[in-house]
Amino acid sequence: MTPDDLAVLQYTGGTTGTSKGVMLTHRNLVANMTQTLAWLYRTRPGGEVILAVLPLFHVYGLSSVLTYGVASRATLVLVPRLDYGQLVGMIRRHRPSIFPGAPTMYAGLIQHLQAHPGPLPRMEAGMSGSAPLPADVQQRFEALTGIHLVEGYGLSEASPVTHCNPVWGGARAGSIGLPWPDTDARIIDPATGADLPTGEVGELCVRGPQVMRGYWRRPEETAEVLSDDGWLRTGDLARMDADGYFYIAGRRKDLIIASGFNIYPREVEEILRMHPAVEDVAVIGVPDHYRGETVKAVVQTRTQVSAEELDVFCRQHLAPYKVPKHYEFRDSLPRSAVGKVLYRVLREEHPAP
Numbered sequence: 001m002t003p004d005d006l007a008v009l010q011y012t013g014g015t016t017g018t019s020k021g022v023m024l025t026h027r028n029l030v031a032n033m034t035q036t037l038a039w040l041y042r043t044r045p046g047g048e049v050i051l052a053v054l055p056l057f058h059v060y061g062l063s064s065v066l067t068y069g070v071a072s073r074a075t076l077v078l079v080p081r082l083d084y085g086q087l088v089g090m091i092r093r094h095r096p097s098i099f100p101g102a103p104t105m106y107a108g109l110i111q112h113l114q115a116h117p118g119p120l121p122r123m124e125a126g127m128s129g130s131a132p133l134p135a136d137v138q139q140r141f142e143a144l145t146g147i148h149l150v151e152g153y154g155l156s157e158a159s160p161v162t163h164c165n166p167v168w169g170g171a172r173a174g175s176i177g178l179p180w181p182d183t184d185a186r187i188i189d190p191a192t193g194a195d196l197p198t199g200e201v202g203e204l205c206v207r208g209p210q211v212m213r214g215y216w217r218r219p220e221e222t223a224e225v226l227s228d229d230g231w232l233r234t235g236d237l238a239r240m241d242a243d244g245y246f247y248i249a250g251r252r253k254d255l256i257i258a259s260g261f262n263i264y265p266r267e268v269e270e271i272l273r274m275h276p277a278v279e280d281v282a283v284i285g286v287p288d289h290y291r292g293e294t295v296k297a298v299v300q301t302r303t304q305v306s307a308e309e310l311d312v313f314c315r316q317h318l319a320p321y322k323v324p325k326h327y328e329f330r331d332s333l334p335r336s337a338v339g340k341v342l343y344r345v346l347r348e349e350h351p352a353p
Contacts, residue, residue: 003027009216012060012156013336021216022156030157031209033067035180046073051096053079058338059160060130063178064100084112097124101267103256104339106141113144122148125167130349131340132266137191153177157232163246175245187240201249204238207231256285258293261321271317277305281340282333286350296326298346300333
């Protein structure tokens, strides 16, 4: 066996398309584990307690909980199921120092703690991944618990982590942070492949020892995203600021083009989440005979609210062409095992004519 032998067939989540088998090698997994150790440089070998609420079959749980936990000789507190009352009890009993989680988990804890107030032990690091971290969730979680929460970024094709905010000073709200050690990142024009200037939105590309060998038995799809010199096209639209911090605008497949204007769903979602009646929201493009596509918001509410109220609210914060033309209210949004919204499912409800 060599470091470049296949270790795992990690299937993608299928949130935007068909799930594919990602070929990750032993080198890929060890590299990402080593990068995690370097990023969490203040943690104590043999002295940390990791809250293992992420499923270990998911690539985020595999890397940030299992392989990192074993390498750092940490104690893993295995959470059998996501029951927030039980979870709070385990946090108070076992006093974990590291909490890798997903935005929906932090949002669920907020709801539980608001209904059942009480302090939580201080943690060294709360790290959010698997989906964009809404600004209001980050702010409310930190205000309610006193636990510092930073956002990172990754994908199955990169074992998975490529970026994270600094845990001990230097984190920036709304950013996925800086590239991890030995990881290169660039922003390109999706159509031409040319590098874009600082501040412009384009496709995020990454290169490093954690990047996959390719997709299992899919050479054509591998060639579409992985170059001969190791650059992986992530499919995510992003920008980089002058200090090297990266910001995700959304998935290329989720980009809405209405009357020639580019609309990034995440921007509209962040505005809608500011409304006190909105618990969560997914914004998608739906067919429109005049604009080509138009904006629809699928809204999960905390309290009753009308489409007219949300329309007035959005017009106060968004350019007119970005304001949703359709609103749908639901008790919940379709989600993956780690709480990521399944945009593919929502779009399939509105097939092109």
